[in-house]
Amino acid sequence: MALLTVENLRTTFRTDDGPVGAVDGVSLSVDAGKVLGIVGESGCGKSAMSLSIMGLLPKTATVEGSIRLGERELIGLSGSELRRLRGDDMAMIFQDPMTSLNPVMRIGEQLIEAVRLHQKVSKVEARQRAVAGLAAVGIPSPEDRMRSYPLELSGGMRQRVMIAMALLNRPRLLIADEPTTALDVTTQAQILELMRDLRSEVDAAIVLITHDLGVVAELCDEVAVMYAGRIVERATVDELFAHPQHPYTWGLLASLPGRNLASERLHQIPGTPPSLLRPPAGCRFAPRCPFAMDVCRADPAPALTSTGRGSAAVACHLTQDVRDREGARLSGEEQA
Amino acid sequence: MIRFLIRRILGGIFVVLVVTLAVFVLFGPVLRWHSNISPARLYAGKNPSPEQIERVSALLGLDKPYYVQYGYTLKRLVLGPSQEERDRVCPGSTAAECDQLLGRFGSSFAKQRSVDSLIWDHFPVTLSLTFLAALMWLLISIPIGIISAIRPRSIFDRTSIVFVLIGQSLPVYYFGLLALYFFAYRLGWFPLSGYEPLSNPGQWLYHLLLPAFVLALQFAAIYVRITRSQMLDTLSEDYVRTARAKGAGETRVIIRHAFRNAMLPIVTMFGLDLGLLLGGAILIEVTFGLQGLGWLAVQAAQRLDVPTTAGIVLFSAILIVVANIVVDLVNATLDPRIRLE
Amino acid sequence: MSEPILRATGITIGFPVTRGIVFQREVGRVQAVDGVDLELNEGETLAIVGESGCGKTTLARGLVRLQGIDAGSIEFMGEDITRRKGRGLTDFRRQVTMIFQDPIASLDPRMRIGQSVQEPLDIHGIGTPAERKRKVQEAMERVGLNPEHYNRFPHEFSGGQRQRIGIARAVVMQPRVIVCDEPVSALDVSVQAQIVNLLEDLQRDLGLSYIVIAHDLDVVRRLADRVKVMYLGRVVEEGTGEEVYNAPRHPYSHALLSARPVADPVRARSQQRVVLQGDVPSPLNPPSGCRFHPRCPVAQPSCAEHDPQLEHAADGHGWACAYPLQP
Known part of the structure; x- marks a missing residue:
């Protein structure tokens, strides 16, 4: 049973230049205890989507479609109903731990607040839970850290505090938006290890937003690749890396310096992502796609269609044969 | 925190010192040089004779070199008027009476009262x-x-x-x-x-x-x-x-x-x-x-x-x-x- | 073997630690860079890797004389430029330029990009106005910008294009050496590849030598001929990319390399990973003995006492560790 079900989500921002469709018809679902990775470059709509789920977008945005947490439809909920869910049933971790904690409040005050916003417990009880929460994410001497201000902690420690805060009320859905991007590589490894340990304990559905295919491979069960507001490919993590199906995914994989040591030149995707103010008429990736055909430039990409391998699905005009052949060639090249 | 406080206070005292010097120079030498206004002349009443001005000068200590005057001004600001100055400015009065005429900030000659x-x-x-x-x-x-x-x-x-x-x-x-x-x-x-x-x-x-x-x-x-x-x-x-x-x-x-x-x-x-x-x-x-x-x-x-x-x-x-x-x-x-x- | 184009010996850069209530007395210095030697050969790419706070950016700034150095010397093409001033320093800066991490912050938003690229030529008074403009257009073309965009403003460009502008600024002087400080870390993956390729093309076509400062070890692997790994202001391992990546000898290099997320789910699951505990200690109060010993997974008791020096094998691969890993 899927814990989070998103159907045909459309998030549009009103701007002075006209409406910008940051998320344009996205559907996905995540089960409890599973990690879904959302991969894409900046501006692909992955953050707008996570903020839509949390109900954290500014008033200039309209959200349409359906977002269900368990049985409950979130779209159309009042502000206060959403507020009661936020930080309780669904929680979020952000990219930059340096700026995500309030600089003038002690760590303890911020954690206790998170507990008492949702649980009718005494300050003492909330404090005990906060200390336990800090201990659970591997913060040494948590009692002392309760009295610290954020600036007294390192980046890795702050991100642990953010994770502890998100997990305090045992959320059913956890959204992590680039949780390790701002961290050094050894700290990133610590946080990834922590998240791997926690995922089995907390039994929440986790949505991991990232641009880093390495982080996806480390932590996710399933992956959705987003490009220009749409999901272009969805698969289990093994399937995605073994049989990538969409030319954009191929481009991403081929341009990773760590995976392509042997190649003379690093593969590059030409050009830049399109403006969402005026997206291309056909498939949104067509202008950058080396395989683009006339139909790609004329007709919008088809809906996500099963590739015949498990749950994998792709939104592309290319035929299954071409996609299998090119995908295999890419994987084969890397083995060489 | 204590160190921060001490530093701020010492810094503040330094700024006040600079201000006193600037005020002293502006209202003393500069005023006299620019407009030929001397406190002694003003203090001495209307149309004073040169002797009167000299007497008042001596009374107020204005005949001393500037650096001595500035020293007096500073000392008075911090410690209050000295006994010697009190005797000079208001001879024969009690300390309380003299305070009405002469204070840390000096004496107003327009009102015959202490500036304080x-x-x-x-x-x-x-x-x-x-x-x-x-x-x-x-x-x-x-x-x-x-x-x-x-x-x-x-x-x-x-x-x-x-x-x-x-x-x-x-x-x-x-x-x-x-x-x-x-x-x-x-x-x-x-x-x-x-x-x-x-x-x-x-x-x-x-x-x-x-x-x-x-x-x-x-x-x-x-x-x-x-x-x-x-x-x-x-x-x-x-x-x-x-x-x-x-x-x-x-x-x-x-x-x-x-x-x-x-x-x-x-x-x-x-x-x-x-x-x-x-x-x-x-x-x-x-x-x-x-x-x-x-x-x-x-x-x-x-x-x-x-x-x-x-x-x-x-x-x-x-x-x-x-x-x-x-x-x-x-x-x-x-x-x-x-x-x- | 020919003379290196840039050689630095014993570079030490400290920042003052002051104390005092009224007058700040210097009571010590934090050694951000502590006795680093470095040789850059013609046409070569030397990478300096390490986590934030390891001193790599300070070192880079010291090498181009943007940062004063406390001790050591810098030789450029055989000449000591450590204490050069005025005209001599200007000449040096014509030949050794820099590319920065954040292409947005390093461009003046109110300056047309042509002017931005031309600015170094103006400062150094190179050529007539017509020649300068031609050089700028050549440089723009070389980095893959449309020279017709000469009159546009930085905000009209995407992140990758802005980094190209930054690169055009660095190459317009026809330098011998470019110091690249995190050249791609602010960019998206697909754009990163474009910039990495561009840097490689420029090196090949113009015979440039690079010093690359980066925390992304995969990008470094791609670009670098030789690699130095820094920890708390010191070089702990150096060697060719091959040596350092495939057979690291210092436990820190090994941990750093094994911490990289691997874009391959099968390998990610099977990989034995060393996850370092704790944070990098404060350089104000570095650990005794080997600076890495409190976090080192293979530390011995003696590591707390003896400070290992960088020692080199016959092939030039060097490490500063008393108990190096076996390859």
């Missing part, structure tokens, strides 16, 4: 006016600034911007006169001028309400603007988003998370404005006939009462220095980033 007693007579007026105005402008501007920031470009926000523009561009004496004409003269709600001490709170408030309001409006305009822009900045901070993601309600997010951060620069500005105003709100005081420090300064300047003018300048400078130190202390208490550095 003049300042302490007039300071409560300025203090009352400033306090009341400050209370009013904070109460007006902070809520307006916050609401404008929450709903930028709304009708409320646009109206408040118009209010800000009017408040900032209307000269306070003009606006003060208008207010006097309508509310005091035509409607008779307020007195036309004057001040009543705080011992009679009703009368005190009755006399101060209108001038404080006029003063407050002008400052409120500036404070609306800074509150709005600070809140706009803070509301887009990541930690405000974190607070919302925790499920905090809007009021809580705005007051406990955003405003707590946004108020840091406002506190700084407020402290400095208070320090400045306590030195005398000249235009308001003159317009409303409030005999505060600003009014006293104008009087003294018109009568070429050099020691009084210099004393007020020095007194205001000390107030500003003290305000600066207090602001730093308050900021350090509010903001761990300052405290822990």
